[in-house]
Amino acid sequence: MTPQVAADLRETNRIFEEEVVGRGDFEALNRVYTWGARILPPGAEMVGGRDAIKDFWRQAASAMQVTAIALRTVDVELLGETAVEIGRATITTKSGASEVKYVVVWKREDGSWKWHIDIWNPVS
Amino acid sequence: MTPQVAADLRETNRIFEEEVVGRGDFEALNRVYTWGARILPPGAEMVGGRDAIKDFWRQAASAMQVTAIALRTVDVELLGETAVEIGRATITTKSGASEVKYVVVWKREDGSWKWHIDIWNPVS
Numbered sequence: 031m032t033p034q035v036a037a038d039l040r041e042t043n044r045i046f047e048e049e050v051v052g053r054g055d056f057e058a059l060n061r062v063y064t065w066g067a068r069i070l071p072p073g074a075e076m077v078g079g080r081d082a083i084k085d086f087w088r089q090a091a092s093a094m095q096v097t098a099i100a101l102r103t104v105d106v107e108l109l110g111e112t113a114v115e116i117g118r119a120t121i122t123t124k125s126g127a128s129e130v131k132y133v134v135v136w137k138r139e140d141g142s143w144k145w146h147i148d149i150w151n152p153v154s
Numbered sequence: 155m156t157p158q159v160a161a162d163l164r165e166t167n168r169i170f171e172e173e174v175v176g177r178g179d180f181e182a183l184n185r186v187y188t189w190g191a192r193i194l195p196p197g198a199e200m201v202g203g204r205d206a207i208k209d210f211w212r213q214a215a216s217a218m219q220v221t222a223i224a225l226r227t228v229d230v231e232l233l234g235e236t237a238v239e240i241g242r243a244t245i246t247t248k249s250g251a252s253e254v255k256y257v258v259v260w261k262r263e264d265g266s267w268k269w270h271i272d273i274w275n276p277v278s
Contacts, residue, residue: 032231057266063211068240070240070257070275071275072275072276073275073276073277073278074278075255076240076255083272104200106159108179109233110233110234112238114238114259116192116200116271125159131194131200131257132194133194133271135257135259147238147256149198149256149257149274149275150273150275151196151273151274152197153197153199154194154197154198
């Protein structure tokens with residue numbers, strides 16, 4: 031992996047942390063997820079397509095009163111126009127913080143690296 | 155994806171279903187997971203390395219009294235020597251059945267397709 035790709039992935043994760051969760055700008059998810067992305071949230075069915083994913087995050091952030099999500103990449107492997115990231119996230123809500131681990135399959139789309147498959151589960 | 159690759163992936167999943175879970179032959183996990191594989195089970199820390207993964211499955215199958223696991227591929231995408239599979243699994247235990255969804259990143263190792271990163275979570 032080149033430093034440029036690492037910086038590109040970090041920038042996408044920053045958009046999620048700061049713009050989407052931090053400021054509540056769910057339209058910024060356009061720059062986070064590919065158009066045909068799928069997420070697999072724990073305790074729910076898979077959600078397919080960016081518009082449905084925006085609805086999921088709007089509702090989840092509101093229902094759980096999420097105030098911050100911090101992402102930490104544990105490992106990332108580059109495979110051409112795809113990358114596979116293993117990471118951990120701290121989800122902070124008004125009632126406390128919880129740790130999850132995740133796998134994100136990244137794709138380059140329209141010149142940007144975006145989340146294409148996103149699955150997570152709790153650490154404990 | 156070629157029919158041959160699809161058949162190869164199916165054969166690895168069959169080994170997990172029939173030999174590992176069905177017959178309790180945890181050494182057959184040598185033919186399921188890569189040497190450096192990692193699993194991300196819900197409610198636990200990530201487990202790295204095939205020997206540790208064998209211990210995990212031995213303990214989980216025994217603690218949960220698992221009698222069968224059936225895997226169903228929902229989608230699979232081939233990227234050279236890697237493939238990304240989204241699937242669902244039915245886990246049957248002595249006290250009932252539960253549904254999970256999963257993402258597996260596959261790698262070719264020693265001529266066989268094996269699970270390299272394996273993460274799952276409950277559907278409900």
